[in-house]
Amino acid sequence: xxxxxxxxxxxxxxxxxxxxxxxxxxxxxxxxxxxxxxxxxxxxxxxxxxxxxxxxxxxxxxxxxxxxxxxxxxxxxxxxxxxxxxxxxxxxxxxxxxxxxxxxxxxxxxxxxxxxxxxxxxxxxxxxxxxxxxxxxxxxxxxxxxxxxxxxxxxxxxxxxxxxxxxxxxxxxxxxxxxxxxxxxxxxxxxxxxxxxxxxxxxxxxxxxxxxxxxxxxxxxxxxxxxxxxxxxxxxxxxxxxxxxxxxxxxxxxxxxxxxxxxxxxxxxxxxxxxxxxxxxxxxxxxxxxxxxxxxxxxxxxxxxxxxxxxxxxxxxxxxxxxxxxxxxxxxxxxxxxxxxxxxxxxxxxxxxxxxxxxxxxxxxxxxxxxxxxxxxxxxxxxxxxxxxxxxxxxxxxxxxxxxxxxxxxxxxxxxxxxxxxxxxxxxxxxxxxxxxxxxxxxxxxxxxxxxxxxxxxxxxxxxxxxxxxxxxxxxxxxxxxxxxxxxxxxxxxxxxxxxxxxxxxxxxxxxxxxxxxxxxxxxxxxxxxxxxxxxxxxxxxxxxxxxxxxxxxxxxxxxxxxxxxxxxxxxx
Numbered sequence: 001x002x003x004x005x006x007x008x009x010x011x012x013x014x015x016x017x018x019x020x021x022x023x024x025x026x027x028x029x030x031x032x033x034x035x036x037x038x039x040x041x042x043x044x045x046x047x048x049x050x051x052x053x054x055x056x057x058x059x060x061x062x063x064x065x066x067x068x069x070x071x072x073x074x075x076x077x078x079x080x081x082x083x084x085x086x087x088x089x090x091x092x093x094x095x096x097x098x099x100x101x102x103x104x105x106x107x108x109x110x111x112x113x114x115x116x117x118x119x120x121x122x123x124x125x126x127x128x129x130x131x132x133x134x135x136x137x138x139x140x141x142x143x144x145x146x147x148x149x150x151x152x153x154x155x156x157x158x159x160x161x162x163x164x165x166x167x168x169x170x171x172x173x174x175x176x177x178x179x180x181x182x183x184x185x186x187x188x189x190x191x192x193x194x195x196x197x198x199x200x201x202x203x204x205x206x207x208x209x210x211x212x213x214x215x216x217x218x219x220x221x222x223x224x225x226x227x228x229x230x231x232x233x234x235x236x237x238x239x240x241x242x243x244x245x246x247x248x249x250x251x252x253x254x255x256x257x258x259x260x261x262x263x264x265x266x267x268x269x270x271x272x273x274x275x276x277x278x279x280x281x282x283x284x285x286x287x288x289x290x291x292x293x294x295x296x297x298x299x300x301x302x303x304x305x306x307x308x309x310x311x312x313x314x315x316x317x318x319x320x321x322x323x324x325x326x327x328x329x330x331x332x333x334x335x336x337x338x339x340x341x342x343x344x345x346x347x348x349x350x351x352x353x354x355x356x357x358x359x360x361x362x363x364x365x366x367x368x369x370x371x372x373x374x375x376x377x378x379x380x381x382x383x384x385x386x387x388x389x390x391x392x393x394x395x396x397x398x399x400x401x402x403x404x405x406x407x408x409x410x411x412x413x414x415x416x417x418x419x420x421x422x423x424x425x426x427x428x429x430x431x432x433x434x435x436x437x438x439x440x441x442x443x444x445x446x447x448x449x450x451x452x453x454x455x456x457x458x459x460x461x462x463x464x465x466x467x468x469x470x471x472x473x474x475x476x477x478x479x480x481x482x483x484x485x486x487x488x489x490x491x492x493x494x495x496x497x498x499x500x501x502x503x504x505x506x507x508x509x510x511x512x513x514x515x516x517x518x519x520x521x522x523x524x525x526x527x528x529x530x531x532x533x534x535x536x537x538x539x540x541x542x543x544x545x546x547x548x549x550x551x552x553x554x555x556x557x558x559x560x561x562x563x564x565x566x567x568x569x570x571x572x573x
Contacts, residue, residue, distance in 0.1 A: 315334050353424050
């Protein structure tokens with residue numbers, strides 16, 4: 001059976017583990033939210049205490065499916081659904097309120113509250129009332145602590161805590177999403193069995209996770225929005241030890257928003273075999289000791305470079321004020337946030353973030369949206385113009401040099417809305433064909449007196465690698481870019497490619513972006529998972545970029561090595 005076969009049934013079949021997940025024609029939930037918000041703004045008062053000046057509710061109906069297979073056996077399978085309420089209640093004034101301040105970790109990691117699954121108006125009103133009452137008391141307490149802190153730690157920061165947006169009314173067309181989990185179990189188990197044929201592999205797994213989230217939003221400015229987000233994710237990962245103890249952990253992702261984009265069973269198995277073959281080849285490659293010279297990033301590595309050195313560095317726009325110094329160290333913010341109007345790329349590079357764009361030459365983009373999680377209409381924005389950083393993705397929290405949301409706020413499980421990128425496009429006015437990029441790479445290396453240059457097609461993912469490590473990681477500081485996973489020596493004389501390994505980046509900074517000399521002609525979309533800067537929660541993005549040729553980067557030998565297993569795997573092909 002093909003993945004394509006069962007996914008075409010997704011909108012027809014009833015869940016094997018629950019009822020269809022969809023919004024009701026008569027939205028009792030939104031009515032309960034709206035009525036309790038109105039009543040709270042009118043009557044929520046404590047003697048000699050300020051009333052709320054702004055109140056926001058999010059209610060998320062969430063369905064999740066998970067299945068995991070290892071060594072040809074199913075190890076995990078589950079389906080869950082729930083309804084969760086998040087509240088942002090502000091007391092004080094837009095200039096100074098209880099938000100953007102942390103007195104303890106509880107102010108950062110605020111657990112969202114559950115609501116009843118049933119669309120029962122009276123029960124929903126009761127639960128929302130209780131949680132709003134608690135939020136009001138907590139807001140008063142936090143405002144008092146924040147005011148006291150500012151008295152003893154005065155600041156020159158005059159940026160207001162809040163800027164009200166326009167009233168927005170919007171609703172997606174909510175479609176029911178159903179998953180035949182039994183078929184998925186069969187498909188990923190069969191694919192994981194194929195990895196048994198590669199006896200060099202030490203460990204591996206294939207994981208499917210699907211999520212369908214319907215978010216209702218309302219605020220005291222009168223905005224009412226309803227949006228749906230579907231993310232389906234197949235993650236293949238495997239690890240292997242080279243003969244010298246270097247651990248090499250690879251991954252293969254299918255991260256999509258439509259069931260039609262999932263691979264067939266035959267394609268998944270073929271891709272898994274190709275993935276394992278490349279991983280084994282990487283482990284058997286020659287280990288280099290060091291390198292300083294030009295580097296060509298192609299395939300997914302070019303997107304990973306942009307994600308780590310640029311996309312991750314323009315958020316968060318405004319870390320919270322913390323009462324404890326050690327907490328402030330945890331929220332340093334993106335390294336490019338303070339560089340507005342400065343050059344961060346070469347002059348021939350422009351970067352846009354386009355949530356309103358849905359596809360690229362027929363390929364669906366992952367993070368298209370009309371409205372963000374702050375209830376603000378999303379805007380396509382230019383982040384970099386002629387190499388200069390001219391804007392940042394923003395939510396409702398204003399920052400220095402910029403005010404007003406551009407519709408890029410994203411709500412995370414700790415109830416914080418953080419601005420993020422969505423569909424990021426890297427556009428270049430200096431391009432070359434793939435063949436000419438390799439010629440340019442070889443010439444740069446020859447001019448530097450080198451016998452070879454480096455071509456990188458894939459970087460590792462620390463989130464995945466850490467799950468397979470058998471020993472503690474090195475105490476050396478982590479670089480902004482992870483270890484290369486698939487890397488090749490490009491011979492200066494004949495252009496031949498030889499797989500190599502054993503290197504990690506050294507002294508990487510955002511300054512390396514300015515060393516991009518030229519790019520490929522074709523843009524390619526890559527769907528990646530990034531980590532939120534506060535809380536580390538994973539979220540998907542799309543990076544659209546050509547290949548990138550960097551004039552010079554430094555590498556050093558990987559210092560962390562593990563002991564080889566004492567005995568061989570208990571089962572062989």
